[in-house]
Amino acid sequence: MHLPFHLANHLDSALRAAAGRLGFGDRGFEPEVRVADPAHGDFQANGALAFAKREKQNPRAVAQQIVDQLDAETAATFDCSLAGPGFINFRLKPAALLAWLAQHDSEAHLREAAAGARRGQHWVVDYSSPNTAKQMHVGHLRSAVIGEALCRLLAFNGAHVIRDNHLGDWGTQFGKLIYGYKRWADPAALERDAIEELERLYKLGHNATPEGSPELDEARAELVKLQNGDPENVALWKKFSEVSLAAFQQIYDRLGIRFDHNLGESFYNDKVDRVYRELTETGLAEDSAGALVVFHDEHPRFSRHAERPNPFMVRKADGASGYASTDLATALYRTEHFQADGIVIVTDFRQSDHFEQLFLTVGKWFAAKNYRRPELHHVTFGAVTGEDGKALKTRDGGTIKLKALLDEAEVRAYAIVTAKNAERPEAERFTDAECRDIARAVGIGAVQYADLSQNRSSNYVFSWDKMLALDGNTAPYLLYAVARVRSIFRKAGLDPAQPPTAGATPPETPQELALARKLVQFADAVRAATQQLRPHFLCLYLFELAGAYSAFYAADKVIVDDPAVRARRLLLCHRTLIVLESGLHLLGLRTLERM
Ligand code: ARG
Numbered sequence: 001m002h003l004p005f006h007l008a009n010h011l012d013s014a015l016r017a018a019a020g021r022l023g024f025g026d027r028g029f030e031p032e033v034r035v036a037d038p039a040h041g042d043f044q045a046n047g048a049l050a051f052a053k054r055e056k057q058n059p060r061a062v063a064q065q066i067v068d069q070l071d072a073e074t075a076a077t078f079d080c081s082l083a084g085p086g087f088i089n090f091r092l093k094p095a096a097l098l099a100w101l102a103q104h105d106s107e108a109h110l111r112e113a114a115a116g117a118r119r120g121q122h123w124v125v126d127y128s129s130p131n132t133a134k135q136m137h138v139g140h141l142r143s144a145v146i147g148e149a150l151c152r153l154l155a156f157n158g159a160h161v162i163r164d165n166h167l168g169d170w171g172t173q174f175g176k177l178i179y180g181y182k183r184w185a186d187p188a189a190l191e192r193d194a195i196e197e198l199e200r201l202y203k204l205g206h207n208a209t210p211e212g213s214p215e216l217d218e219a220r221a222e223l224v225k226l227q228n229g230d231p232e233n234v235a236l237w238k239k240f241s242e243v244s245l246a247a248f249q250q251i252y253d254r255l256g257i258r259f260d261h262n263l264g265e266s267f268y269n270d271k272v273d274r275v276y277r278e279l280t281e282t283g284l285a286e287d288s289a290g291a292l293v294v295f296h297d298e299h300p301r302f303s304r305h306a307e308r309p310n311p312f313m314v315r316k317a318d319g320a321s322g323y324a325s326t327d328l329a330t331a332l333y334r335t336e337h338f339q340a341d342g343i344v345i346v347t348d349f350r351q352s353d354h355f356e357q358l359f360l361t362v363g364k365w366f367a368a369k370n371y372r373r374p375e376l377h378h379v380t381f382g383a384v385t386g387e388d389g390k391a392l393k394t395r396d397g398g399t400i401k402l403k404a405l406l407d408e409a410e411v412r413a414y415a416i417v418t419a420k421n422a423e424r425p426e427a428e429r430f431t432d433a434e435c436r437d438i439a440r441a442v443g444i445g446a447v448q449y450a451d452l453s454q455n456r457s458s459n460y461v462f463s464w465d466k467m468l469a470l471d472g473n474t475a476p477y478l479l480y481a482v483a484r485v486r487s488i489f490r491k492a493g494l495d496p497a498q499p500p501t502a503g504a505t506p507p508e509t510p511q512e513l514a515l516a517r518k519l520v521q522f523a524d525a526v527r528a529a530t531q532q533l534r535p536h537f538l539c540l541y542l543f544e545l546a547g548a549y550s551a552f553y554a555a556d557k558v559i560v561d562d563p564a565v566r567a568r569r570l571l572l573c574h575r576t577l578i579v580l581e582s583g584l585h586l587l588g589l590r591t592l593e594r595m
Helices: 007-021 047-055 059-069 072-077 094-103 107-114 138-156 173-184 187-207 214-227 231-255 265-281 323-337 349-369 402-422 432-452 475-491 510-520 522-531 536-555 563-586
Strands: 033-035 043-045 078-083 087-092 122-126 160-164 286-288 291-294 312-315 342-348 375-381
Touching: 007 033, 007 043, 007 059, 007 072, 007 087, 007 522, 047 059, 047 087, 059 078, 059 087, 072 078, 087 094, 094 510, 094 563, 107 522, 107 563, 122 138, 138 160, 138 231, 138 342, 138 375, 138 402, 138 432, 138 522, 138 563, 173 187, 173 214, 173 231, 187 231, 214 231, 231 402, 231 432, 265 291, 265 312, 265 323, 265 349, 312 323, 312 349, 323 342, 323 349, 342 349, 349 375, 402 432, 432 475, 432 536, 475 536, 475 563, 510 522, 510 536, 510 563, 522 536, 522 563, 536 563
Parallel strands: 122 160, 122 342, 342 375
Antiparallel strands: 033 043, 043 087, 078 087, 286 291, 291 312
């Protein structure tokens, strides 16, 4: 019996084939397969209902005809039953559960088997994308964490993922920064913490150049020099980008992030003229008091007739490019240069209007020019708030630096890990270096997981106590579940990379069956998370899997004398291990052998 990773897909094809034999396919039958309520089965197909209604037939009779036409292998894989007005329920037979588990036997194999609709496609993911010359703060956490998880999910689905950090490295602020730098730069401070010094210099530059002052004219002159390629200013600006990237990379390292490209806004300076030309040529953009703008008259908010017209500003009245101009050029570059089939941009919800207008404009522009049209996704997320629901701030009301936040996560995790360690028998205690390593994985993992485990559209309430709790839908709970499975192998003197599972019989006890069914659902969880670009579906699944494992572990002893029972329980343990680890790795977490 060969069972594919995505059993729901397999059922979908089997049902289409069965319906085809009945001539229903030509009449628009759609199987509508979904994961079922466990009380009824593993999957259910609802398509007979809509079809029968359209055809004015009895839905139960239609469903029964389809079931009767299923191929022998599908009938051997599932127990099928009709329910309600014409739903078909499918429950995997224990032998099929065993076959699926036997075939999916390593993280690498799961990855191979999971490749699906996006196999071979090119997906550009634009995430993190902070502005240079400033430290990353808590507001930058979500884009980095969510973006990285999406990259991994898309790659798991077979896509070739291009990680692109769209740095905000261009704009009027550099005039003031250069102005401040030339007057007050402190070499020792630059040496110590360059980005902090740049922030200080920008503030000094900003305060010294109030509106209408001659100093502001000087700062503007610095900007014009930079824009015109003055070597000194260009060298300074390059230095700003370099030190910023180096500081960002320290954070990215801790979050397991490595970008393929850091193509910031400046990269598109010489690419915006083509945007102006083509949007004008195609009649999409028009002049509005000297600026070049695009209206979308079919759209209630972006139409010229809207109550407050809010056109997409392609070029400003003073001839300068802006956020919209570079993003248009960026979309074209990604399409042509990276041959993007899909582009995902991860920012907070406040940029929704911008991206809606961008995507509308790109859609019309590319259609007019006959360019390939990638799928465009703006992945948004809510704000990070404290437990009081207000923006998260330091005690004295300042912004929390991302570095400080990650440091605190490790310190807090270290306190928990060392306290637990002290309770262990002497011989089993971790060394201090081991405690620190565990605390790093648990602390950073807790921050990542807390962010990923809720629906990204909601605001995210930041709570150290909740995210570091050892029970609940948290990273420590899941990392601990991994370590616990590993300890079974260790205590039995077995190599978890080569579990002795030969001779395993199909799952039998209620807990074995429930765990096996949950394992098979990994495919559906990954699919939901990838299709909807929402990692929380995978988190919820992993939490439920860990629960099913706990129930199994509490009910069924693993290392028993009967070799067939021992083999099948070790099989369940091992597959739980690889699914939990694969899932956590997809979310960007580092898993631990012991904890
Ligand atoms: N630098 C921007 C910011 O800090 C985010 C950029 C997002 N990507 C893009 N292509 N616009 O808000």
